[in-house]
Amino acid sequence: MENAFGQPQNVVVLGGTSDIARAIALELVRTRTREVVLAGRKPDELAAAARELVLAGATSTAVVTFDAEDPSKATQCVSSAFDQIAGPVDLVIIAVGAMGDQDSDENDAVASARMITVNFTWPVAALAEIRRRLVAQGSGRILVISSVAAIRVRRASYLYSGAKAGLDRLCEGLADSLEGTGVSLQILRPGFVRTKMTTGLKEAPFSTDPDAVARDVIKGLATSHRVITSPHILVYLFAILRHLPAPLWKKINESR
Amino acid sequence: MPREILYGWGRTSPSAANLENPSSQAQVEALLHSSDATLARGLGRSYGDAAQLAGGLVLSNRLLGGISPIDGAGVVTVGAGISIDELLTVAMPQGWFVPVTPGTRHVTIGGAIAADVHGKNHHLDGSFSRHVTALRLVTPTGTHDLTPATHHDLFWATMGGMGLTGVVTQATLQLIPIRSDHVLVTTMRFDTLDEIMAEMLAHDDDFRYSVAWVDCMTRGRSMGRGILTRGDHAPSGTTPVAPRGARLTVPFTAPSGLLNSLTVRAFNELWFRSSPRHREAEPQGIGAFFHPLDGVNSWNRLYGRRGFVQYQFAVPDEAGDSVRTAIEKLSSSHVPSFLAVLKRFGPGNPGPLSFPIPGWTLALDLPVGPAKLPGLLNELDELVLASGGRVYLAKDSRLDAATAHAMYPRLEDFRRIKESVDPEGLITSDLARRLNLLGK
Numbered sequence A: 001m002e003n004a005f006g007q008p009q010n011v012v013v014l015g016g017t018s019d020i021a022r023a024i025a026l027e028l029v030r031t032r033t034r035e036v037v038l039a040g041r042k043p044d045e046l047a048a049a050a051r052e053l054v055l056a057g058a059t060s061t062a063v064v065t066f067d068a069e070d071p072s073k074a075t076q077c078v079s080s081a082f083d084q085i086a087g088p089v090d091l092v093i094i095a096v097g098a099m100g101d102q103d104s105d106e107n108d109a110v111a112s113a114r115m116i117t118v119n120f121t122w123p124v125a126a127l128a129e130i131r132r133r134l135v136a137q138g139s140g141r142i143l144v145i146s147s148v149a150a151i152r153v154r155r156a157s158y159l160y161s162g163a164k165a166g167l168d169r170l171c172e173g174l175a176d177s178l179e180g181t182g183v184s185l186q187i188l189r190p191g192f193v194r195t196k197m198t199t200g201l202k203e204a205p206f207s208t209d210p211d212a213v214a215r216d217v218i219k220g221l222a223t224s225h226r227v228i229t230s231p232h233i234l235v236y237l238f239a240i241l242r243h244l245p246a247p248l249w250k251k252i253n254e255s256r
Numbered sequence B: 001m002p003r004e005i006l007y008g009w010g011r012t013s014p015s016a017a018n019l020e021n022p023s024s025q026a027q028v029e030a031l032l033h034s035s036d037a038t039l040a041r042g043l044g045r046s047y048g049d050a051a052q053l054a055g056g057l058v059l060s061n062r063l064l065g066g067i068s069p070i071d072g073a074g075v076v077t078v079g080a081g082i083s084i085d086e087l088l089t090v091a092m093p094q095g096w097f098v099p100v101t102p103g104t105r106h107v108t109i110g111g112a113i114a115a116d117v118h119g120k121n122h123h124l125d126g127s128f129s130r131h132v133t134a135l136r137l138v139t140p141t142g143t144h145d146l147t148p149a150t151h152h153d154l155f156w157a158t159m160g161g162m163g164l165t166g167v168v169t170q171a172t173l174q175l176i177p178i179r180s181d182h183v184l185v186t187t188m189r190f191d192t193l194d195e196i197m198a199e200m201l202a203h204d205d206d207f208r209y210s211v212a213w214v215d216c217m218t219r220g221r222s223m224g225r226g227i228l229t230r231g232d233h234a235p236s237g238t239t240p241v242a243p244r245g246a247r248l249t250v251p252f253t254a255p256s257g258l259l260n261s262l263t264v265r266a267f268n269e270l271w272f273r274s275s276p277r278h279r280e281a282e283p284q285g286i287g288a289f290f291h292p293l294d295g296v297n298s299w300n301r302l303y304g305r306r307g308f309v310q311y312q313f314a315v316p317d318e319a320g321d322s323v324r325t326a327i328e329k330l331s332s333s334h335v336p337s338f339l340a341v342l343k344r345f346g347p348g349n350p351g352p353l354s355f356p357i358p359g360w361t362l363a364l365d366l367p368v369g370p371a372k373l374p375g376l377l378n379e380l381d382e383l384v385l386a387s388g389g390r391v392y393l394a395k396d397s398r399l400d401a402a403t404a405h406a407m408y409p410r411l412e413d414f415r416r417i418k419e420s421v422d423p424e425g426l427i428t429s430d431l432a433r434r435l436n437l438l439g440k
């Protein structure tokens, strides 16, 4: 069970090899978490991530593989992940996602659809099963990794940001639907995080690294805030950016 | 079945459960057989998750009522859902008082047994269990009338067993006679913790009731300054009257952060200055003396949405220094803390999970929020454990399993006794899951 500070005893991570998810899982294990289930695509990378957690103090880790391009198997993935944990599941992190290659994807129907499947459809399918299980259990928390890019979609990454925007908005309604169930959902909106997913991309202002995001998550879990923004300052920046007139918004994005 | 969100008094980790209100032993038995996870609940005055069971069946004890006539020796049998407040309303006009009361009278007899609560008189009178002569316990394998003589193990495992041995439906208590509704209180104000502790060691045994309030927000010379109040029931006085109802209610949940270091420090300062340096045998109403916080309903909501934790530990006399170290750690960390309550404990009892051990106990109220609080409390756990002490489960909401097991070395005895009446572990709680108390 989660303690008074929102620190979970066990965690299921979907998208367990993402750099941000790895950093969060590590920080959780350093604070309190003992059992971790990592679900992802590549068994060897999952195993490496699991080893890292054991070294940090996790007493039990398990890995589950799945393919985020196939939402029809999302339920199955969630069940096998939950089955690895004996009691109630305290925290589920949804870190599934792909940056894609905007320039080539934007004129390719299949690739465009794939971006939506991986970043939006699969997570939504998984959330349906997670929601069902946690509500039955009467407790638990969901952390969905969105992005500040979801606040206002940029030309340079509209497939990725657009899919995240869909997920982010949907999760606001999903979070409301959990009122009175004992379950809660929080949306993590990191800024530009230096990870393997973003190598080669131009850094945005206030860029950060996975460890700093992980620390903000630990703080955020102790609150009931709907949205955790990391770094926090981006809340103010995006409050402005979000309402910029379109021409100005375009100009800012072109200049970068 | 309708789900309800259940909170502890600290309002930190709520969970949803199916709530039922059985009004008879037969109903309790039937409900127990209908579910594979069940827990009893009283008035929810435990601070953490002791009275919660996510996704399970929670049986409110509130309709398990009834107060028998009090016999000439002060013996009374009450339903487990009767609160101390309700019992006093009946007993005080007849000249009887509860042998042990916690700092609020809004706890049920079932809750008082499950936590084996202590009061300001523990150093002389022990905890609640010492005054319970019999109780009825419904377990998944049968219903038992327990006395310490006939069912030694199960009786004591239930005392302090945090509801995990079964559902108590009624209990027989030995009340104490009083001649007035007043307490004669001696108040002494001290500028340092050492002086308070020395005075308590030297003279607590001269008073039935004793408690010290310590300021944890001042550093330097006046670190641990505080006020010691001690007393006993007045020999005779005005005609006994029923306790007054609460006067104020906090109607909303305050914004988190309202209670920050500044406001708490100001409060502590005011309170310290307004107390007399020394006053002898001043008559005080029973309510003001035993249950000062009951004057404000729902005061826990002042701590805001994130809620608060209470950290209460006990350490043996040899480790009295740990009290000072704990207060030092707290005051140097700038974590806001309301007045801490310091008490002396007398001998413990055979209950494997009963909290009190002879020595000192300190309780701290801490708002959730400061990022360093979780780590600070982990450090205090280590200090307490190294001192041979333990943390009070009825107040806990953040301990980890390994530490809890080390603090309660008789947990194995407890598990064995529990398994004898509940082999499948059908009775459990969020607390039991968090601390792996059942070893399943």
Ligand SMILES: Cc1cc2nc3c(=O)[nH]c(=O)nc-3n(C[C@H](O)[C@H](O)[C@H](O)COP(=O)(O)OP(=O)(O)OC[C@H]3O[C@@H](n4cnc5c(N)ncnc54)[C@H](O)[C@@H]3O)c2cc1C
Pocket (backbone or CB within 6 Å): B009, B039, B040, B041, B042, B043, B044, B045, B046, B047, B050, B051, B061, B080, B081, B101, B102, B103, B104, B106, B107, B108, B109, B110, B111, B112, B114, B115, B116, B117, B118, B119, B162, B163, B164, B166, B167, B168, B169, B293, B394, B395, B429
């Ligand atoms: C302001 C305040 C001051 C306090 N001061 C003190 C103090 O001075 N000393 C002290 O010892 N404690 C103190 N406490 C703690 C309180 O006394 C205990 O937590 C007590 O258990 C609360 O009783 P409750 O009826 O609210 O039970 P709940 O909090 O609802 O439940 C507590 C436990 O009792 C079990 N339980 C309840 N009913 C039954 C039953 N019928 N059968 C079996 N198990 C049952 C529950 O399963 C749970 O494990 C204080 C609490 C507050 C809020």
